[in-house]
């Protein structure tokens with residue numbers, strides 16, 4: 128399976144100058160890669176999607192949104208739909224990120240509605256799941272992950288399952304510089320895979336990509352993603368520095384070689 132490296136730029140790049148500077152640096156540093164065999168996705172704020180899609184035309188590089196609303200159009204002041212982000216060039220969308228769960232009270236039902244909208248409009252959803260520190264301490268990680276995935280997948284057509292990407296982002300590892308051990312990550316990945324096999328059978332379940340996210344950088348990428356069973360990473364802070372983000376890509380490229 129081709130590895131996927133996703134950059135979640137969150138609420139950054141405040142000016143047009145800053146955005147253009149980021150894009151120029153990304154293009155310049157991308158050209159320095161000897162080759163690129165992973166799929167790269169950059170997810171900027173909505174206002175920059177169109178420009179990112181216009182400028183990032185390199186092979187294996189795509190653009191994604193950080194959120195969508197579940198309706199396609201209408202009187203929903205302040206919202207942006209999956210069709211809208213798709214029509215300005217997005218291929219992916221991050222759904223149910225822990226920051227949306229925390230600050231905007233997005234629960235399983237909301238993420239489920241957004242997931243169905245994204246799939247309907249042929250956007251590839253990157254669905255985030257992950258436990259809190261308390262849940263981990265209580266030994267509830269597997270239970271929480273299974274519950275979250277169950278809620279998110281409710282009534283999702285079986286024909287669309289293989290298009291979904293899951294990102295395991297333990298809440299305590301996001302923005303913290305603390306990461307789980309490689310074994311912990313693999314355990315969760317196996318939990319997710321096993322549950323998908325039980326629900327949909329192995330040939331479908333094996334097509335679903337499972338990423339790790341939370342304090343990923345070029346120094347710990349070996350620990351979190353080099354196991355052949357990991358399908359990629361979702362990167363926050365380090366994706367704001369193209370050179371650092373592309374170091375992660377380079378390490379994965381070399382590993383695949």
Ligand code: 13P
Nearest residue numbers: 135301302341342363364
């Ligand atoms: P950090 O890499 O900054 O911890 O953020 C992770 C994240 O939230 C990616 O979606």
